[in-house]
Amino acid sequence: MDNNWWLTLLLASTGTLLMRLLPLLWMQRHLLKQQSKEGLAAIPDWQSVLGPLMIAAMLGVSLVPGTPGIAEWLATALGAMAALMAWLWTKSLGWPVVAGVTLYGLVIVVARMALV
Amino acid sequence: MSLVTDKGAAWLSGVREALPLLGGYIPVAISFGMVAVQAGFSVWQTVLISIFIYAGASQFLFVAMVASGAPWWLVVLMTLLINARHVVYGPSLAPFLPKSRWSPLLCHGLTDQIFALALMRLPKLAVSERIGWYSGAMLLAWFSWIAGTALGAVAGEELTRLWPLLGEIMPFALPALFLVLLAPRFSSVIWCIALGCTIMVAMLLTLYGFTNTAIPLAAVSGALCFYLVRASTRAGGNQSG
Known part of the structure; x- marks a missing residue:
């Protein structure tokens, strides 16, 4: 096994973390914006389904x-x-x-x- | 003082409610530890994979591909493809999970099972309790995965020799938990049809060997079912009205 596996591990774990984290942050920001505009943040229908x-x-x-x-x-x-x-x-x-x-x-x- | 106590109680409640996950996590983690060591990884390398990637199916693929000498970019691509379903978990939890500076760590633990548990439990908790509850559940699951991996890497073969059926029986904790989490949702015809369709499609895809694509494809089929039934119900209502 060559030393490249450390880099592979770093990239795979960072990518997995970003796929879990970024959509959460994006939706939290979206809901906050919506709340400040309309006073109430509505959860999108597709999401609750x-x-x-x-x-x-x-x-x-x-x-x-x-x-x-x-x-x-x-x-x-x-x-x-x-x-x-x-x-x-x-x-x-x-x-x-x-x-x-x-x-x-x-x-x-x-x-x-x-x-x- | 009472705030600290409340947070502690919420944290403990998260730990307690995540306990059923261990039946599914530990045997699979032990298997992973064994497989990785047999593939040529050291115990420490095996444990590091579980600490940093922390996503069951993709870890098995990761060690198999690295051990077979696959190019690094292909290993990364395949790992991310298998984990791509996690993209929808964050948005679904966002309305119930308050913003926190700990979000990166909390999201590192956003596995299939923690998502399922959190989606059903967080809406029932007070906003002030949610981060504590989620941290407790997520940390227990993560540490059990790491401990199970270490155990499998060090003594996996001995354990499976002593208790050959344990690894076969304990993972049933996961379907049992998912069933209990979903049970209250079977409350209307439309949800029964959509959930039933999703479960059947997922089972069929798994039986035909498409385990990794089964979750997103089955969920999309169920969603189509849900919207079709809703549209036809509304159309029927409009006609009779």
Whole structure:
């Protein structure tokens, strides 16, 4: 590995940071300008739609098991149901995740034991 | 005094609410640490990549390309292309995140998962609590990513030998968290259709191997769905009116 990798790391990390930072600063400035002109800053419509859809897309990507098989899909479906049921019951963030991971893990472990 | 206490409480609340992320972060970070060391990076180089780039998928690509001797400009270009989806995160959070001199550091931690968590939680917090909450959540996630990378680089092979299923089971924390964050949004027909369409498109693209483009493409498909349904509902309303 040559010494150029330091420069590559510097450029890749600076570029990634700027992609995260500049749009935020730009929108904050835009909203402040709008607020001083009209007294109220309105959030653009596309933004309030796109945000939740980006999370839905992350959900879709993360739902697909690394090695898709019947046991993995079953574990995913049951784990997701467990998380949803726990959310309906507790309305919290942590417990539904614990419930989902526990049931997902149980199904995977039982499936592996059945295969042995 | 009470302001300091409030800020501390907000910070701790951010840390607490980001705890579920660790189930997804640490196993992936351990895998990254292992992969990077196997590709020829030293432990310190591996940890530095996690400190400075701090973006999961692009880090795997970065080490694979550097190790294979790809030209530096191609490595940078591909890393930035994979991370390009982050461009929409800042504008979506801007209405809820007050201006701060710490913005560059706070934005360094604006990953997919922190964005998802912050977008749903920040609007529910008082303005004075938001920076504290965000800092707590972001720093916990960042440090867990760095610690997981170091652990993977130093003892990854030993860990996967001892607990082979842990790396397979724990990452389910991420879909479970996203599901819980989205659940309150399934409140109207239009949102059910748009969210359902987005999830299906993302799953299909991932199954066909387009993991890196799945997030932006699926979100755009969902947005199209949303506006089409809204336009047809309005047109129907106008006709009947």
